[in-house]
Amino acid sequence: MTMQTQLKIGDGKCECCGNGLSHDQIKGYLVCDTCGAVHDRVMVNPTLQIGGTVNKERPPASQFGSFGERPYIVDGMGSYIGHHTESTFFDATNRAPLSASRQRKFRRLKYRYEMSTKIGPNEPLYRSLKKLNLTCSVLGISNSIRNEAADLLQKAITLMKKEHPDMFLDNIRLGCTCLIAALRNRRSPFSDHQVLDVYMPSRKPRYLSRYKVWMQDNMDILFYESAAFKKWIPKIISDLERSPMLTDRIERKGENHAKFFKKLKKGVKIVADELTFYDYVGKNPRILAASLCYVVSKMICPRIPSQNLYGKIAETAENSIRDHQRSLWKPYFAKHNIILT
Numbered sequence: 001m002t003m004q005t006q007l008k009i010g011d012g013k014c015e016c017c018g019n020g021l022s023h024d025q026i027k028g029y030l031v032c033d034t035c036g037a038v039h040d041r042v043m044v045n046p047t048l049q050i051g052g053t054v055n056k057e058r059p060p061a062s063q064f065g066s067f068g069e070r071p072y073i074v075d076g077m078g079s080y081i082g083h084h085t086e087s088t089f090f091d092a093t094n095r096a097p098l099s100a101s102r103q104r105k106f107r108r109l110k111y112r113y114e115m116s117t118k119i120g121p122n123e124p125l126y127r128s129l130k131k132l133n134l135t136c137s138v139l140g141i142s143n144s145i146r147n148e149a150a151d152l153l154q155k156a157i158t159l160m161k162k163e164h165p166d167m168f169l170d171n172i173r174l175g176c177t178c179l180i181a182a183l184r185n186r187r188s189p190f191s192d193h194q195v196l197d198v199y200m201p202s203r204k205p206r207y208l209s210r211y212k213v214w215m216q217d218n219m220d221i222l223f224y225e226s227a228a229f230k231k232w233i234p235k236i237i238s239d240l241e242r243s244p245m246l247t248d249r250i251e252r253k254g255e256n257h258a259k260f261f262k263k264l265k266k267g268v269k270i271v272a273d274e275l276t277f278y279d280y281v282g283k284n285p286r287i288l289a290a291s292l293c294y295v296v297s298k299m300i301c302p303r304i305p306s307q308n309l310y311g312k313i314a315e316t317a318e319n320s321i322r323d324h325q326r327s328l329w330k331p332y333f334a335k336h337n338i339i340l341t
Contacts, residue, residue, distance in 0.1 A: 209282035291324035
């Protein structure tokens with residue numbers, strides 16, 4: 001049994017400095033001994049001749065095999081002949097089989113080697129699909145929803161690479177978003193928290209907001225209701241108007257009750273109309289409306305509003321209003337130079 005190797009560098013000299021070349025048996029490249037320039041790879045000829053010697057004019061053998069062109073390298077799997085069909089590994093003499101423990105070891109190595117060869121550059125997509133399949137198995141999600149999510153994932157990746165070729169793509173996060181989209185489309189009773197507990201533990205639904213927004217804009221998939229926080233604004237303002245604690249505070253500060261709420265309604269409407277979907281995505285609508293009322297009240301009359309008081313009246317946490325003021329409203333007002341009087 002003989003094999004031929006084809007050298008793409010005919011004279012065996014470096015094109016840069018003219019010195020000799022050496023063969024890198026790990027990666028199969030021809031490398032210059034002096035300047036280190038890397039040249040073409042040495043490839044194994046696709047045709048395998050069984051028996052006899054190589055004769056270019058008239059080969060004496062009558063049987064030939066082909067295992068495809070591949071780099072001429074030395075790897076841990078030894079010969080490629082029979083590699084994909086044989087399940088038993090032998091020693092160097094090819095006579096005595098290896099021990100049971102080493103058989104299991106090399107089977108695992110063979111599986112990993114074959115999988116990495118088949119997957120190639122699509123490893124991120126493969127891992128995301130594998131994670132998707134595991135999550136559906138744990139939660140008991142039907143195969144039809146799983147297949148729909150996988151189809152959405154591949155469409156999203158293709159579209160995103162086409163429109164934003166330089167953008168970093170997180171296949172795991174995008175796969176989780178596609179699974180949630182498929183569940184919402186089929187009206188399946190699984191919450192985002194349940195999916196994330198299996199798919200991406202320790203992550204919150206807000207972690208998926210970026211890809212949800214992108215898929216809603218580019219793939220016509222509805223995740224968020226437009227401006228849902230506006231439905232809470234009339235109720236919260238009404239609760240503030242009827243609150244005896246706030247009314248007493250306004251009177252003690254020497255302000256007019258009707259005039260104060262007239263300014264509050266006008267200022268809240270101005271800010272709410274200017275607020276875009278990208279500003280409030282992932283925020284709780286009730287807390288967003290309560291924090292907006294507090295911030296506008298603070299701007300039109302700094303002495304009256306209190307985070308603790310507004311939290312009790314709107315039935316929201318005081319620290320939630322504080323967090324929204326610091327992370328959302330303060331930079332938003334500074335960016336757009338909004339001044340309410």
